[in-house]
Amino acid sequence: MKYAIVTGGARGLGLGIVNALLDEKVVEKVAVIDRELAPPPSAIAELVDGFTADVTDEQQMHRAVEEITAKLGKHPAVLCNNAGGGERAWFESGRKQEWDSVATWRRYVDLNLNSVYIVSKEVAPRMKSGGAICNTSSIAGLLATPVLAAYAAAKAGVISYTKTLALQLGAAGIRVNAVAPGLIYTKIWEELGAALGGGDANARATFEATVKQIVPLGREQTVEDIGRTVAWLCSDHAINVTGQVIAVDGGIVLGSPRVG
Numbered sequence: 316m317k318y319a320i321v322t323g324g325a326r327g328l329g330l331g332i333v334n335a336l337l338d339e340k341v342v343e344k345v346a347v348i349d350r351e352l353a354p355p356p357s358a359i360a361e362l363v364d365g366f367t368a369d370v371t372d373e374q375q376m377h378r379a380v381e382e383i384t385a386k387l388g389k390h391p392a393v394l395c396n397n398a399g400g401g402e403r404a405w406f407e408s409g410r411k412q413e414w415d416s417v418a419t420w421r422r423y424v425d426l427n428l429n430s431v432y433i434v435s436k437e438v439a440p441r442m443k444s445g446g447a448i449c450n451t452s453s454i455a456g457l458l459a460t461p462v463l464a465a466y467a468a469a470k471a472g473v474i475s476y477t478k479t480l481a482l483q484l485g486a487a488g489i490r491v492n493a494v495a496p497g498l499i500y501t502k503i504w505e506e507l508g509a510a511l512g513g514g515d516a517n518a519r520a521t522f523e524a525t526v527k528q529i530v531p532l533g534r535e536q537t538v539e540d541i542g543r544t545v546a547w548l549c550s551d552h553a554i555n556v557t558g559q560v561i562a563v564d565g566g567i568v569l570g571s572p573r574v575g
């Protein structure tokens with residue numbers, strides 16, 4: 316039975332990825348690894364198994380992947396390293412163009428970059444030829460930003476590691492790609508919008524103003540947008556695609572000239 320492991324798959328982009336992998340029939344079942352599991356939507360509940368673990372913790376990841384492979388099969392077909400982001404307090408500290416505390420910097424890098432290594436190290440050796448990995452980076456990993464320096468550095472690291480891993484696993488027939496989402500109103504943006512906008516009441520308006528300011532297509536992105544792209548990258552339609560990063564961002568990474 317062909318199955319995927321999706322980290323951070325309990326909500327947000329991760330749940331969008333789970334839905335799309337099943338909907339597009341890339342896999343028959345999905346194992347979600349999340350530190351805060353939530354019941355999956357009833358339409359897919361029978362096809363999703365949840366495992367509680369923190370992706371930054373080696374021992375917890377080893378245990379979770381042992382449990383998953385014992386239950387669903389020795390060889391996962393797909394791995395989506397999606398868990399990441401940050402927390403309200405971290406966003407507050409990076410709001411201005413100022414120095415993050417070293418502790419906050421480390422937390423961002425641990426959650427967004429080190430976790431991708433920790434999970435891949437556990438899962439990739441169990442994958443067979445034909446397998447696919449997709450890492451969730453961010454537009455922040457492609458563009459310079461005056462805020463969220465540690466998040467951006469970690470997401471850029473994810474892109475670098477994606478390319479390295481694609482080379483390392485190429486001979487084994489395993490493809491590795493990354494998606495760089497743009498602006499999606501998940502819990503991350505509820506908290507980031509509140510931090511940047513000066514309170515919960517301003518979160519959505521701050522998000523919408525950002526969309527208006529930086530998205531050439533003028534619209535926000537959705538979890539379905541990201542899910543479909545990840546599902547395609549992990550499917551045999553992308554059999555000759557590896558080491559790539561695909562921005563799903565309405566054109567944000569094109570940049571826009573400040574003159575003219």
Ligand SMILES: NC(=O)c1ccc[n+]([C@@H]2O[C@H](COP(=O)([O-])OP(=O)(O)OC[C@H]3O[C@@H](n4cnc5c(N)ncnc54)[C@H](O)[C@@H]3O)[C@@H](O)[C@H]2O)c1
Binds near residue numbers: 398
């Ligand atoms: N929302 C956006 O606009 C946006 C843009 C670019 C990239 N991203 C990236 O997309 C990914 C998903 O973000 P989201 O917007 O869906 O956020 P979210 O906060 O809604 O979902 C994150 C999920 O990951 C889980 N998680 C967090 N830390 C974990 C840990 N240590 N161990 C296990 N699970 C953990 C959470 O419980 C949650 O289910 C992240 O990597 C984020 O950086 C999001």
